[in-house]
Amino acid sequence: MAHPLGIIGVATMGRSLALNFRDHGIDVALFDVDASLTAAFTAEHPGFADSVADSLTDLLTRLARPRRLLLMIKAGQPVEDVLAVLEGQLEPGDIVIDGGNTLFHETRRRAAALRATGIEYVGLGVSGGEAGARFGPSMMAGAPQSAWAHLEPLLTPIAAQTAHGACAARMGDDGAGHFVKMVHNGIEYGDMQCIAEAYDVLSRGMGLPADAIAGHFRQWNDGPLGSYLTDLTATVLARQEDDGTATVDTIFDSAGQKGTGRWTIIAALELGVSVPTIAAAVDARVLSSQHAARQQLARPPVSDVDLPASALGDALLASRICAYAQGLQLIAAGNAEYGWDIPLARPPRVWTGGCIIRAKLLDEIISALRENPHEPNLLAHDAFSATVDACEAGLRQTVRAATERSIPTPALSASLAWIDMYRSARMPQNLTQAQRDAFGAHTYHRLDDPDGPAVHTDWFPA
Numbered sequence: 468m469a470h471p472l473g474i475i476g477v478a479t480m481g482r483s484l485a486l487n488f489r490d491h492g493i494d495v496a497l498f499d500v501d502a503s504l505t506a507a508f509t510a511e512h513p514g515f516a517d518s519v520a521d522s523l524t525d526l527l528t529r530l531a532r533p534r535r536l537l538l539m540i541k542a543g544q545p546v547e548d549v550l551a552v553l554e555g556q557l558e559p560g561d562i563v564i565d566g567g568n569t570l571f572h573e574t575r576r577r578a579a580a581l582r583a584t585g586i587e588y589v590g591l592g593v594s595g596g597e598a599g600a601r602f603g604p605s606m607m608a609g610a611p612q613s614a615w616a617h618l619e620p621l622l623t624p625i626a627a628q629t630a631h632g633a634c635a636a637r638m639g640d641d642g643a644g645h646f647v648k649m650v651h652n653g654i655e656y657g658d659m660q661c662i663a664e665a666y667d668v669l670s671r672g673m674g675l676p677a678d679a680i681a682g683h684f685r686q687w688n689d690g691p692l693g694s695y696l697t698d699l700t701a702t703v704l705a706r707q708e709d710d711g712t713a714t715v716d717t718i719f720d721s722a723g724q725k726g727t728g729r730w731t732i733i734a735a736l737e738l739g740v741s742v743p744t745i746a747a748a749v750d751a752r753v754l755s756s757q758h759a760a761r762q763q764l765a766r767p768p769v770s771d772v773d774l775p776a777s778a779l780g781d782a783l784l785a786s787r788i789c790a791y792a793q794g795l796q797l798i799a800a801g802n803a804e805y806g807w808d809i810p811l812a813r814p815p816r817v818w819t820g821g822c823i824i825r826a827k828l829l830d831e832i833i834s835a836l837r838e839n840p841h842e843p844n845l846l847a848h849d850a851f852s853a854t855v856d857a858c859e860a861g862l863r864q865t866v867r868a869a870t871e872r873s874i875p876t877p878a879l880s881a882s883l884a885w886i887d888m889y890r891s892a893r894m895p896q897n898l899t900q901a902q903r904d905a906f907g908a909h910t911y912h913r914l915d916d917p918d919g920p921a922v923h924t925d926w927f928p929a
Contacts, residue, residue: 559585571642592648605822609644627821639807653731657790660748672772677713694826781861
């Protein structure tokens with residue numbers, strides 16, 4: 468019997484998805500250019516032995532038409548290499564699905580090129596890591612409706628299932644899925660950095676041990692801050708070595724990144740969207756790698772911060788709202804620029820399960836966006852405006868206390884500044900524009916006639 472799907476790449480994510488498909492009665496064929504990976508997988512799971520292809524050509528012969536190929540391989544050149552081999556072997560109607568973390572511009576380019584040959588190219592954002600892939604990921608597809616009709620019956624059964632339905636959905640055409648996954652990862656960066664800053668205040672600023680800080684995160688997880696990352700943080704902080712040392716205290720303080728956070732910032736700059744919480748998070752990871760310079764300039768630590776834990780909790784909640792709000796504004800801008808028409812409530816719905824940023828807050832976001840689907844800025848929704856109002860004092864108190872004790876809180880501070888800027892009826896950029904006109908004759912609009920003709924002033928009359 469022909470297989471409904473072929474998976475190319477059986478490393479961690481590919482093999483986990485293969486097992487997930489099999490659990491749901493979907494019989495997949497497998498191929499990996501590294502035969503040792505398929506050999507190891509079938510040794511552990513002998514039921515897949517007859518499903519392994521010897522080559523890409525062999526894989527194609529095993530698939531039902533239209534042939535559906537899921538690429539779970541490293542983004543970039545490996546994808547190009549596979550497409551080069553497949554060139555001339557695929558037929559009109561076949562569907563190639565890129566399940567890696569691919570830059571959405573690349574996905575759009577490949578989709579356009581293959582569409583000209585009658586082949587559909589789908590960018591599929593997959594979130595949840597190994598556990599998500601195995602037991603229910605969140606999946607964001609960039610696909611034409613014709614291709615999604617063939618993929619939906621395969622993807623929805625294996626996705627995470629929540630009260631909002633299966634966490635798999637079509638976002639729009641070509642690069643929309645990878646764009647939304649990129650934004651997901653940007654929000655993830657922002658939330659993780661704010662959590663790290665709260666930990667730093669509790670640890671260095673207040674002198675609390677890791678297990679005591681874990682207790683605070685457990686308490687927060689029972690309230691509005693409940694989320695996968697909040698719960699995970701409590702688990703990580705509670706872990707101890709054999710000698711009783713907190714495992715987190717043994718880890719070198721340099722954070723890695725794979726590029727999706729940076730892509731989010733670049734996309735925001737390209738589309739004219741302000742994402743300071745996310746940008747601060749990326750910047751913090753970059754600076755964390757400059758270990759030698761930090762040791763040279765380091766000052767003695769402090770541990771006399773006087774701050775109630777409730778203030779920190781409020782700071783985290785307000786900043787989380789900011790991270791989601793900035794991400795949703797970026798999705799709205801992507802809609803306008805690339806013609807995707809992604810319903811703004813759809814990404815949060817898909818994020819309610821399986822993914823890294825799943826959180827209680829998403830239920831409220833979905834409700835707000837269904838009530839007012841054309842307003843991506845959460846601060847403009849009454850419910851979130853009220854929550855930020857209630858949390859504002861705690862956020863200010865946290866940033867002030869940390870700043871006075873030289874504890875950096877770049878993401879929390881950026882969130883506060885972003886809130887303050889949106890709530891400023893008048894900003895100092897009137898001076899900025901005057902300067903631009905003075906040195907470059909860039910002109911400006913007058914306050915009493917903002918829609919009128921641009922004006923230039925001779926700032927240096929003879």
